[in-house]
Amino acid sequence: MWVKICGITNLEDALCAVDAGADALGFVFYTQSPRYITPENAKAIAEKLPLHVKKMGLFVDATPEEIELTCKASKMDMAQIHFEVDDAFWSALKVPYLRVVRAQKASDIAQYKGLIRLVDAYVDGFGGGGKQIDLSWFENADCDNIILAGGLSPENVAQIKPLGFYGVDVSSGVERNKGVKDHDKVSAFIQRAKA
Numbered sequence: 741m742w743v744k745i746c747g748i749t750n751l752e753d754a755l756c757a758v759d760a761g762a763d764a765l766g767f768v769f770y771t772q773s774p775r776y777i778t779p780e781n782a783k784a785i786a787e788k789l790p791l792h793v794k795k796m797g798l799f800v801d802a803t804p805e806e807i808e809l810t811c812k813a814s815k816m817d818m819a820q821i822h823f824e825v826d827d828a829f830w831s832a833l834k835v836p837y838l839r840v841v842r843a844q845k846a847s848d849i850a851q852y853k854g855l856i857r858l859v860d861a862y863v864d865g866f867g868g869g870g871k872q873i874d875l876s877w878f879e880n881a882d883c884d885n886i887i888l889a890g891g892l893s894p895e896n897v898a899q900i901k902p903l904g905f906y907g908v909d910v911s912s913g914v915e916r917n918k919g920v921k922d923h924d925k926v927s928a929f930i931q932r933a934k935a
Contacts, residue, residue: 741933742887742907744796745914745926747775753921754785760930764794766820766909769802769810774918775911779814786815796820796838804832811835820858838887846877854885858909861890872896878903894928898935908933 745757746766754765767782768775786795797816799807800823807819818836821829830837841851844862851857861871872891883905892900893913900908912918914925 741901741905743930743933744794744887744907744909745911745921745930746796746798746889746909747773747911747915747919748785748921749775749777749781749919751785751788753923753926754789756921756923757926757930758789758793760927761934762793762926762930763907764796765789766796766798766911767814767816768798769814770798770800770822772800779810782814782816794818798822804829804834807837808834822860843873843877846874849873849877849881849886853882856885856887856906858887858889860909863890875900875903878905892929894925894932897929897933901933 742763744764744766745762748754748765748767757765767777769779770776789795795816796818797811797814798820811819818838820838820840822840839852839855839857841848841857841859842862843849843859849859861873863871883903886905887907887909888900888905889909892908892910897908910929914921914929916922
């Protein structure tokens with residue numbers, strides 16, 4: 741299973757996640773988030789990471805131009821779009837991107853059906869709230885293209901595996917404090933997700 745550790749704010753946490761086998765790391769470029777990182781600090785971390793680990797920038801309420809400039813400045817491989825946008829926005833984006841569905845009801849998970857997408861529990865503050873989606877919504881769904889986020893932890897990641905998700909994304913579930921990872925939890929999460 742593909743695993744992303746999100747909300748990286750320092751090199752030690754990034755290297756711990758990489759050593760434990762993370763496939764991707766997330767950097768939050770949303771200034772209202774307690775996990776916000778500047779593009780300069782993200783770049784300093786990204787430059788010390790192996791090429792096979794995807795560096796993903798998380799954006800809220802940014803223009804395609806701002807996203808492209810920030811991704812270039814911070815050495816991100818991809819942008820994660822965490823807000824509602826129209827087709828013109830997707831067309832204008834000049835960097836690889838991941839669509840995010842902030843699900844409030846069962847039918848929301850079918851948004852962007854057939855495309856790789858991240859499905860997160862809807863919270864007012866744009867993620868990192870540790871809220872879990874009702875797993876019954878996925879019982880008869882095709883989860884091959886879904887990366888699940890929201891309320892995941894080392895304790896519950898094994899129970900979502902039978903649903904067949906493409907991957908998982910965790911932030912608050914492996915933290916000691918907001919923006920600071922608990923290295924034992926990071927290792928346990930990745931190990932159980934990939935077991």
